[in-house]
Structure formats: C-alpha cells, structure tokens
Amino acid sequence: MDASKPKITIVGAGSPLTLGLLGDFYRVGDLWGSELVLYDIDKKRLKAMYAAVRRYIERTKADLKVSMATSKVEALENSDFVVVAIRAGGLRATRAYIEIPFRYGAIPIVGDTTGPSGMLKALVEIPAILDIAHTLEDVSPKALILNHTNPVTAVCTAVRMASKIPIVGLCHGYPLTKFASALLDLEYEGLRSVVAGINHLTWVVEMTYRGEDVLEELKRAVAEGRKWDVIALHPYLAGRQLLKTYGMLVSSPDRHSAEFFHYLYDWLRDPEIGRVLRSVSHVVDYDRGTLSEEFISRRRAAWERVLRVAKGEEGVSASGLFYLDIISSIANDVRRELRVANVPNRSCIEGVEEGAIVEVPCVVDRGGVRGKRVGRLTRSVTALLNLHLEKFELLAKGVAEREKSLVLEAMGLDPTTPSPEKAEAMLNEFVREMCDVLGPWS
Structure with missing residues (x-):
C-alpha cells in the first residue's frame, strides 16, 4: 500500500452508502490520490453509480482515481480496504425475511439484526461476505474489511470464525x-x-x-x-x-x-x-403483514438521487460514518478516537467472552482498530449480551456450515422466537423461497 494512496474497493457499490463515502473524501481531506473501485453484481446500478461518482469528481476536480470492476477478483485484487455494503438476494430476500416470520407470529420492527427476521437475513448475507473474505485471502491477504451489512454482529462473527481477513463492523452508533x-x-x-x-x-x-x-x-x-x-x-x-x-x-x-x-x-x-x-419501523406494513410501501419508496428515492447526481443536478454529503476516518488513520498513521466500532472483545467489556464481537469505543492508527476498555456493565446486562453473542456464534457457525440444526439452536436462544415448531417452519420456508441464492442446505 502506498501509505497515503490506498486502493479502496466498495462491494455493493450500488448502495446509497457510496455517495456518502464520496462525501467523506472531502471531509477527511487526506486521501486524495487514492484508487476507488466500485463493484456490484447489479450492472445497471453499478453503471449509474459510477457515472454519478465520475461526474461529481470531474465537477469538483478532485484527485481520485475511480473505476468500476465487472468481476469480483478484478475488484478485490490488491485492495487495501474493502467496504462491504451488499444486500444479498435483493428486495426478494428482504420480503422473505420480513414476511415469512410475520406469518408465524414473529413480528419484526426493523428485522435486520436479531429475532427470526434478522437471523434469516444472515442466511443470505453471511455466505456472500465469506466468499468476499476467502477471495481476499487469495488476492489481497493484507486487506481490511469494513462491514456495513446487517446483521453486523453475525456477519463479523462469521468472518472472524472462518477467515484470516480482519473485519471491523460499523454503524452510526447512538450516543443518546x-x-x-x-x-x-x-x-x-x-x-x-x-x-x-x-x-x-x-x-x-x-x-x-x-x-x-x-x-x-x-x-x-x-x-x-x-x-x-x-x-x-x-x-x-x-x-x-x-x-x-x-x-x-x-x-x-x-x-x-x-x-x-x-x-x-x-x-x-x-x-x-x-x-x-x-x-x-419504516419497514413493516403491520396491517398487511408485508414489507411496507414506505421501505420500497425510500429505496426508489435513493436510486433517483443517484441518477440526479449522475446528471449533475445534485451534490453529495458526508455519510456520518467512520469508514474513511479509519482508512485515513491506518494509511497515514493518524490517531483517531471512534465513538464506536464492532471489534473482537479484548478485555473491553468485563464478563463478555474474549474475541466475541462487541460494539465499543475504539482507537485507530497505523496499528489498526482497537477497542477501548469500558469495564463492567451490570450483571443482568452482561448476561443479556452473552445470550445474544452465543446466539450469533451458533448462527454464524450454522450458516457457514449450512447446518440447519445449529441455526435452529440459535433461533431457540432468541427470546422472540415463538416456538421450536414455528422456528423450523420459518427456516424451511425461507430456505425453499431463496434456494437459488442459498444453494443446498442439510
């Protein structure tokens, strides 16, 4: 890696996050000259986002080398940092992981992190992200994955368990x-x-x-x-x-x-x-038990914004996230404090298993992202965290090994799973519905 000019690849670049990351280049200010590679399996969205990014860079005369890749290996080869913002299975998977649990009485609010909906979402996201990690082991073994895809804890746990590539999960964080x-x-x-x-x-x-x-x-x-x-x-x-x-x-x-x-x-x-x-919620239509029209409209509005940026009719703004801050700190050895990031527990929270993925304040510099020690939480809160972390460990292992029994164990630990019978029915229906994406399951 050229110290201040890393290769940054965005996987799932058709996501609205890409425009926010572009805005972050201007906010951070010390990553000019970097190489930015956009990759998405949806070629239509990829081309539109590439046009939007190129148009904005040319208009602002920014020093940023931008390209789009049409193959995964081409995109990931020699990458220093890989931002993952995929939504595997697209809108069909979202409908399935929201609507199938709803029919069995497992009612979500957002449904992207926990509960039966969040765990079914993990079934499509984890294999896709493990595939990225395993490809990086071959073509960019020193790369760092910065993950935006939910469920963040389950995804980061799976990569930690099954790959040598380091991963940091990021979210907006909520300081209250x-x-x-x-x-x-x-x-x-x-x-x-x-x-x-x-x-x-x-x-x-x-x-x-x-x-x-x-x-x-x-x-x-x-x-x-x-x-x-x-x-x-x-x-x-x-x-x-x-x-x-x-x-x-x-x-x-x-x-x-x-x-x-x-x-x-x-x-x-x-x-x-x-x-x-x-x-x-902004996700669920509770009267119909379906994915809401509001969710679909928001996606449509985000896409229309990409097209406006591509036409030069609208600018970009910062993402409010810390992806570029982390990249800047590692590439340029600039120490920063991060409000939170999702990293392995290294004595950050007492009473929580070492190595489990926790969301804690972090420090970042050339040595990478490291969680800060926050001490002990109350006994009951620590027990809650351990329950959900054990659930995510079982879920990650079950998805990585395509083993339904482990996924059902994980669902059995979730307090919002209605019954063992309904958990199995939900899982089987989701696997059937998404079989073209998931492939064979035991």
Missing part, C-alpha cells in the same frame, strides 16, 4: 446525547457519552456535561417520566422500561433495542408503545 440534551435542558455540544454492548443493543456507561457526571440525573429524568413529550418523541418508551428492569440506559433507539427482548410482543400490543414502535 441529543436525547439527554432535550431531557435535561443542556447544550448538546457540552455532552459526552461512552456506550458499549453489541450492535443495535448498546448501553450508556458514562454521560458527562462539560466534564461533570450527569448519568444519574438522566436516569432519574427518564424513570420519573419528566418531559414526557421528549421521551415519546425520541422515542424512548421501551428504553424507559428497560431502565427500570436492568438499571442501565440503553442507548440504541427503541426500533432496534426492543427487538432483542421477550417483551417485544407485549410492547407491540400496548396502545401507546405499540403505536410508536409501528410508526418508527
């Missing part, structure tokens, strides 16, 4: 500082938090305002229901109940955190909490 600002009447800029856990289930370890601890005050405000309009609007209704049960503030929003708990179906039946959870 905007919520704290509104609830405590404090200036947002003065708030700092430390959160830790697993992807889409992180917990607040510290919350300070201009150096002063305000975590206990925030807990009291939530528990007492102060400024109910703020709590309901965030929304933090499920989060409030979790605080009362587990003694910690979950930092992930209700639409994600609620899916990890056996309370989910009672929450969905609750007149207030259920209404709010359904309203923030």
